[in-house]
Amino acid sequence: MSVSIDISFKLNGVNVRAKVTPGMSALEMLRDELQLTGTKYGCGEGECGACTITVDGQSLTSCLLFAADCDGREIITIEGLATDARAEALKKSFVNCGAVQCGFCTPGIVVQAWHMLGKTQHPTPDQIRRGIEGNLCRCTGYKKIVEAIADAGALLS
């Protein structure tokens, strides 16, 4: 029987409340308690990046974040990027550059790239590759993903 913890935080710009257990990860909270399934379970150990979200302006893997630790913080998931201009440019580039195949890794990479472009306006291909080194993709071989992110960077300036 797990103790229940009440937390409140900002999720995609909206104040929300949730009841979580100590061992629950932020990923589990988002998917199972809050029904936001855009953030994916890929490995549960921070190695694949499919669960990437941003917390207080930093991207991180939500599978390693304790849900209770979301209390008082600002969280953005892929769903929260629906109308953001930077994210719109990224998503358009992903589509036009052929960077999406099965698409399972895509939300995590879009969030990570969105975060990266917020820090560095014109990342070089090398910087982009390093920037997404924590995101695994099995389908694309990364080349078009890197092109898409560079493309979006160029479009945004």
Added chain:
Amino acid sequence: MDAKVTTTERPPAAPVSDITAVETYVAPRSLAEALELLRAGDVTILAGGTDLMPQSKTGKARFQRVLMNIQRMDELRGITEEKNFVRFGALTTITELLDSAMVKSRFRALWESADHFASDQLRNAATIGGNICNASPAGDTLVPLLVFNARVMLASKKDAAVATRTLPLAEFFVGPGRTHRQPSELLTAVEVPLPPNGFVSEYFKFGTRPALDISTIAIGLGAVRSGDRLTDVRVAFGALAPTPIRAPKTEAALNGKPLVDAIEAALAAAELEINPISDIRASAWYRRELVHNVLRRMLDRVGKY
């Protein structure tokens, strides 16, 4: 043939120590509050969570009754430059190390270890305090911190007052995953003395990727170059012993001697100071070969700065 019977039943009397053992979750905002909680005992500390969460999921971590999240304590944040040293708050993230121009110029090997750490997402969450207290023999920042003679600050509350003590990092590790931190103590900061003028340093982490690898071997090297020789030599090894270690014999073989002549003696000394194991990442033999070849290259390179 005699039947050998085995069961999978757990001994029922063992106490529950997985995450369901947690009865209270707290997130103190001040050091005093946190130390009070620690004094009461039975506390598991949560910082970035990048080690604690996977260990929780695999059942490797043992949880106490109280789960204490220290990330709301601003006193543990910040990089402060003092006269002779730099203080890194325990909650300094690896990204903060990487983004610091001061760290890149003054503590080059530490900066390089941050650059080879996991991934951007993990660097944003992982803390230097967590990396130290997790005490993995392969911990990325630990090798350069040893090169720079870092020391850890531990705080606790005995009665009403806050007590602090300082310990050289080299004396802090007991074994894989174990340190001299007492259950009632909190690691609040790590202090790194400014290296002498002309000190150069380098961090090597073996891998086929820039990051996202657990070290197979790691080498930290630092020294002052004086003409054709090195002085104030620091050599540290990671993933080559039960804890990250300094290598005094290797250092002695290099200190003050013409570098070109000292390299072979240094490599021979290093051979004796490391104690690699064979695991799924690499064999002990290969680790030894790597140390030999890579350390030679690093020494050749440091001679050419």
Added chain:
Amino acid sequence: MAGAEETKTNDSLIGKRIPKMDAPEKASGKTRYVHDINLPGQLHAKILRSSQVHAKIVSIDTSAARALPGVHAVITGADVPWQRPIGVAKDHLPLKTDRVRSPRDEIAAVAAESEEIAAAALKLIKVVYEPLPIVATAEESLKPGATLVHGDDLIVPGPDGKPQVVHKGSKDNVAMTFDYGQGDIAKGEADSDTVVEDVFWLHYVTHCCMGVSGVLAEFDAQENLLLYSNTQVPFLHKREFAELMGMDPGRIRIIQPPIGGGFGSKLDIYPFEPIAIYLAKITRRPIKLVFTREEEFAASPTRQPVLLKMRSGCNKDGKLTFRDVETVHDNGAYTSWGATTPFVMMQTISSLYRVPNCRYRTRAIYTNNPYAGSFRGYGNLQATFAVEAHMDKLAEAIGKDPLEFRLDNAQEPGEVTPQGMHFKSCGFKDCLKTAAEHSDYQEKFRTSISKWNNGNPIKRGVGMASMLHVGGGAKIYPSDGCGTIIKIDDFAHVTLITGASEIGQGSETVLAQLACEELGLPLSAVTVVNSDTDIKPWDVGVHASRTTFIAGNSAIGAARKAKTKILAAAAAKFNVEPDTLNLRAGCVIEKASGKKLIEIDKLIRSLHFSDKAELVMTTHYYEPPSQKQDKEFRGDVSAAYAWATQVVEIEVDTDTGIVKVLKVTGAHDVGRVINRLGIEGQIEGGVVMGQGYALTENLIVENGIVRNPNFRDYKLVTAPEIPEIDISFIETMDGEGPQGAKGVGEAPAICVAAAVANAIYNATGVRITALPFTPENVYRALRSNSQPPTWIAAA
């Protein structure tokens, strides 16, 4: 710019860069994969797997698990006496009853109100085992007196309650054998001036789809079964599930949600799907079962590991004379598609380059190891690794340039191989020449060798390898066809219902392009429906790189019938002959002048709301003109074949053994490019998958246990490691292919490792015949501190 090109009007869509139709949804995180689907009232299922590698099951006590609040059912084999065997050889039951042969074996399953409760219930299940000796290698398995992995008959209660043998026990550990021959091996050896022989080891890797396995199962009020399944072969599985459940196949409906990667991992029935169905039946609730990543590593099929011995020869004029190959396939505990990789391997051994005499033999041997399924390339990576190593070795032995040697033995259009494969379109030589030219292969090859002894520990090298694979389907099933239904509504919106499944490779978009090409409509006018077996016509499934070819021809057939109907109606309306008309840019036009007669949608409305009262609805089933192989493995099994040549440039640090892939230059005979953006993506992804196979991926199996069931220690290639990739397309315009296209899905992964092996030799003078080329493995080989793989005498 590398992006998409808008084509609104007169331009053909063929060969253009067309973004995938489902990409916007996927990029927004809105796509619902099987993991994201939740049915009202669903229960969560988890499987208890064996804690032993090989053991008798003495007893299973589920009482404590059943009593846990929130648990609705706990089942073992005893609770489903009507379960029937599954898998390619039907040699195992979903829930094991008397014996476990592998740590992935399914002992029990729980359905509970939450995943947490289900996981807690698993811990309360008590199993008593009696350990048996572990058969950890094929070599041990072949020794006289070895423990038999399937020595006993597999018995289930028959319909009349009496025990029924569903799989006979064997007196040895041989699961399957394959034997093939062409020509006369002895003559081949006698004709040779040079013979080389090696033993190769091709290791365990696994698919690592980013989406883990999962399924939802639900019975409705009339006992019809609905499955949300990631299967790549929905119609085959529909029939198999029906047999398994004793149901009428018409009462099973499979819906295929978008899949988080396939690569061949979903072509067999694995225990977790029947188990979910059993729980759904017993609890009368929808059941959702999703793997953890660790489970995905430990309980998913692998690529087939192969120990391969090859002798091959050529004469002094540089003509290949023979290849003689024997393999031992570690079959693991149960048989899945991996055991049948010899079908593909013998094609490469016998027909990649012209070889008059060939012998091929495989023994698939039961052990307690993980078992292999189908995986992109399906044995071809393993076979090509051996063939291309010997091409370089033979060329060197007779002093011939490796490119010239390959060109002298490469087939040309029109050739029929001894196996009966008819190479109608064949761009093999163009692939070789193009890849060599674009990569500066010959120059770099010579330069690398000249630097072997220059004292620099960093070495560079180039390696070449080619591949042959089916490109027009593969007739291994009674039909290799695909059906399409097209309807065009009153607004000229096309609904294209295809049997072909989309597994991320972009088949939907390609089919829409092909239909639009016939109908003169824009891509935005098309909706593709492909994910419901109640709606879509039959297709055998996504495998063998067949979808563009087969489903494409099917779609074209249906679209042409629709076009004929529309032109006939227009011809009647305007009083002209139909063959003077065409469809373009949304209109019916006069062919000769290009003059627009009427918009298509107007025409259709006039057909609908008239005395004729007709809708435009057409169907087409396309069966490729290929043959099933006979018992001697002869037959033109595909309607077309595809080639590729890749040249890989690497850098080796001989002080550490680290191999970096700098560049991959490829030339692919794809018949014709349909979607340039999509095909580039397929090739780039396949190349990186091949890179992982060659260098970084290694599923470590010791004593039957997977030692690294996680991404921390099983290394997929990450973004900073990718090479420069330069691909040329050789468009041979296949006569049967849709718009001339051939299949390409598997090709790019097939010859990377072979090329890397040749490049390592070119860089260092050391030939390594075992994968993977991890730094330690390479370092050991360079320091002569490793043994090449040894053959098993008892094989």
